[in-house]
Amino acid sequence: xxxxxxxxxxxxxxxxxxxxxxxxxxxxxxxxxxxxxxxxxxxxxxxxxxxxxxxxxxxxxxxxxxxxxxxxxxxxxxxxxxxxxxxxxxxxxxxxxxxxxxxxxxxxxxxxxxxxxxxxxxxxxxxxxxxxxxxxxxxxxxxxxxxxxxxxxxxxxxxxxxxxxxx
Amino acid sequence: xxxxxxxxxxxxxxxxxxxxxxxxxxxxxxxxxxxxxxxxxxxxxxxxxxxxxxxxxxxxxxxxxxxxxxxxxxxxxxxxxxxxxxxxxxxxxxxxxxxxxxxxxxxxxxxxxxxxxxxxxxxxxxxxxxxxxxxxxxxxxxxxxxxxxxxxxxxxxxxxxxxxxxx
Amino acid sequence: xxxxxxxxxxxxxxxxxxxxxxxxxxxxxxxxxxxxxxxxxxxxxxxxxxxxxxxxxxxxxxxxxxxxxxxxxxxxxxxxxxxxxxxxxxxxxxxxxxxxxxxxxxxxxxxxxxxxxxxxxxxxxxxxxxxxxxxxxxxxxxxxxxxxxxxxxxxxxxxxxxxxxxx
Numbered sequence: 067x068x069x070x071x072x073x074x075x076x077x078x079x080x081x082x083x084x085x086x087x088x089x090x091x092x093x094x095x096x097x098x099x100x101x102x103x104x105x106x107x108x109x110x111x112x113x114x115x116x117x118x119x120x121x122x123x124x125x126x127x128x129x130x131x132x133x134x135x136x137x138x139x140x141x142x143x144x145x146x147x148x149x150x151x152x153x154x155x156x157x158x159x160x161x162x163x164x165x166x167x168x169x170x171x172x173x174x175x176x177x178x179x180x181x182x183x184x185x186x187x188x189x190x191x192x193x194x195x196x197x198x199x200x201x202x203x204x205x206x207x208x209x210x211x212x213x214x215x216x217x218x219x220x221x222x223x224x225x226x227x228x229x230x231x232x233x
Numbered sequence: 234x235x236x237x238x239x240x241x242x243x244x245x246x247x248x249x250x251x252x253x254x255x256x257x258x259x260x261x262x263x264x265x266x267x268x269x270x271x272x273x274x275x276x277x278x279x280x281x282x283x284x285x286x287x288x289x290x291x292x293x294x295x296x297x298x299x300x301x302x303x304x305x306x307x308x309x310x311x312x313x314x315x316x317x318x319x320x321x322x323x324x325x326x327x328x329x330x331x332x333x334x335x336x337x338x339x340x341x342x343x344x345x346x347x348x349x350x351x352x353x354x355x356x357x358x359x360x361x362x363x364x365x366x367x368x369x370x371x372x373x374x375x376x377x378x379x380x381x382x383x384x385x386x387x388x389x390x391x392x393x394x395x396x397x398x399x400x
Numbered sequence: 401x402x403x404x405x406x407x408x409x410x411x412x413x414x415x416x417x418x419x420x421x422x423x424x425x426x427x428x429x430x431x432x433x434x435x436x437x438x439x440x441x442x443x444x445x446x447x448x449x450x451x452x453x454x455x456x457x458x459x460x461x462x463x464x465x466x467x468x469x470x471x472x473x474x475x476x477x478x479x480x481x482x483x484x485x486x487x488x489x490x491x492x493x494x495x496x497x498x499x500x501x502x503x504x505x506x507x508x509x510x511x512x513x514x515x516x517x518x519x520x521x522x523x524x525x526x527x528x529x530x531x532x533x534x535x536x537x538x539x540x541x542x543x544x545x546x547x548x549x550x551x552x553x554x555x556x557x558x559x560x561x562x563x564x565x566x567x
Binding site: 079161163166178181196 | 247250349352
């Protein structure tokens with residue numbers, strides 16, 4: 067399903083969607099090692115604190131603010147049986163919609179999308195809704211994620227509680 | 234992101250989606266003045282009473298039944314600090330999906346879509362689901378909305394309560 | 401809205417989406433007799449038990465495991481006034497997203513998608529989230545469904561309870 071190398075100037079929404087739907091399926095299937103490989107080595111992955119979505123991640127507390135190494139460690143941790151919160155894994159179904167190409171640089175496209183993650187764990191059904199912001203660059207075969215920012219449309223995490231999976 | 238002037242006979246679902254996703258982003262970002270500008274001067278915007286979605290809006294009570302001027306007043310009201318129900322603004326994430334072109338007239342296309350608005354306000358997470366029906370006409374640069382009808386798939390508003398934002 | 405006969409080797413995601421959105425609209429509008437006509441005569445329609453989504457439907461209990469005749473009977477039953485659970489019909493709004501073409505055979509395409517069914521009945525708002533898996537073949541005018549599998553991302557049905565409609 068990998069697209070040919072996309073060109074930032076001509077990439078279509080449909081190509082971006084193909085990539086984001088692939089990413090979602092890796093997350094829904096807990097194929098997190100493959101998911102990490104979608105990111106560039108200089109990537110950032112960020113989920114801002116829900117009460118300050120526009121704040122500078124270097125200055126304020128973020129829910130998540132990972133560079134590549136931290137992202138790999140997060141994945142190792144989530145796949146460990148000792149990660150009690152996620153063993154057995156929760157079942158999730160992600161919908162990524164409203165995909166928009168916001169900007170096209172020489173080698174990257176900026177993209178926004180809406181997401182809704184439905185999650186069932188031990189009989190408890192939770193949902194996480196918000197917006198994604200991506201910078202996608204052209205890798206050798208298809209896109210790579212240079213930046214992913216997941217902004218929850220929640221002003222606090224209750225009633226859904228702590229996030230123990232990847233948005 | 235504005236498409237070239239679309240032609241009702243040849244417009245694609247993808248072009249319609251680009252427009253509807255733009256509309257959603259304006260609503261999610263509370264850019265309501267810009268949102269109103271997406272409508273034609275002779276527009277209607279309608280959200281029927283949830284227990285009578287097919288009834289004639291002139292004959293029965295509607296949740297909302299606005300012409301352009303009323304729509305502008307609604308926006309002014311929603312942006313006022315005195316609009317207690319929406320200050321601070323609720324955070325929303327809209328997903329508009331299942332977009333279908335139902336009919337093509339000489340100057341307009343009729344479109345249906347499914348929507349799900351996730352809304353968090355003061356720790357309370359609500360969702361509003363239903364169907365949109367649009368008549369879109371060709372403006373000078375891209376589409377304009379001549380008619381928008383938002384039909385909630387709710388037979389009453391409880392447990393989500395009163396709607397104090399735009400569907 | 402019926403597409404020309406698609407060719408499994410060249411069918412696009414967009415053509416598949418057109419078909420799945422048509423299917424969704426028939427379900428949301430309770431046009432179940434027309435919905436059944438979307439299936440081939442040798443079809444299977446399956447919703448595995450939510451605690452064993454990967455198990456062999458012939459060997460274990462499934463929520464649903466219908467061949468064409470059983471599917472027709474299910475529809476007749478759901479449309480009967482005596483089907484108390486669904487009279488009056490619940491109101492639903494389906495979003496089918498993240499559509500992916502997984503495989504292309506000589507005469508069929510395998511497709512996955514995420515779904516979210518929002519359902520309101522007697523003031524109770526429930527949601528059903530999960531993944532669809534389809535085998536679509538080329539009918540005389542457009543696609544037919546040879547296989548549909550709806551896997552709920554729920555490890556048990558509570559709190560949503562018994563399913564009395566079609567996923």
